[in-house]
Amino acid sequence: MRPCRRFEQALIVLAEGGEAPEAAAHLDQCEGCTRRLAEYRHLLGEGGIARVTQNAPAEWIARAAAIFPEARRAAVLRHSLSQVGARLRDTDTLQIAYEVDGVVLRVQYARLGTGWQITGRVPDLSWTVQHRGASVPLDPEGGFQIDVRETADTGFDLVLPSGRVAIPGVAEALGEPV
Numbered sequence: 001m002r003p004c005r006r007f008e009q010a011l012i013v014l015a016e017g018g019e020a021p022e023a024a025a026h027l028d029q030c031e032g033c034t035r036r037l038a039e040y041r042h043l044l045g046e047g048g049i050a051r052v053t054q055n056a057p058a059e060w061i062a063r064a065a066a067i068f069p070e071a072r073r074a075a076v077l078r079h080s081l082s083q084v085g086a087r088l089r090d091t092d093t094l095q096i097a098y099e100v101d102g103v104v105l106r107v108q109y110a111r112l113g114t115g116w117q118i119t120g121r122v123p124d125l126s127w128t129v130q131h132r133g134a135s136v137p138l139d140p141e142g143g144f145q146i147d148v149r150e151t152a153d154t155g156f157d158l159v160l161p162s163g164r165v166a167i168p169g170v171a172e173a174l175g176e177p178v
Ligand SMILES: [Zn+2]
Pocket: 003, 004, 026, 030, 031, 032, 033, 034
């Protein structure tokens, strides 16, 4: 079900410039691990991490492992296409309501060239939004906007005090092929 976790150490090896052929092959078919590798590389490039690796590898491993949490998946409560019987490919805008820790998060998707503009508002300013491992800025009301170039890239994460919650890509959320 979750083959990715067994590549966790190998991704760190790759990030440090080592070789891990099996993990490297897995990257070709896994956007999530590709993103994690980029995050690990980013951590390594921040400076100081190399020293941490030498002096306290456990600390670095723990920090890297924090990037690899078991994200819970937000449940789709409803979406606007179900009311009109439309398919994703035939539509330019839609809304999906997700349930996140008992709160409804409404996310709007509008076509933007080949991709989508995703907008929403987190109900709690302690939440953060991450896309491809990078934090998405929130306005003072918690509003956020993510522009992506492909339908396959429409998934993002919420980081709550209670942990990480994955908002699936729009096609996955609708149960349609990308
Ligand atoms: Zn993976």
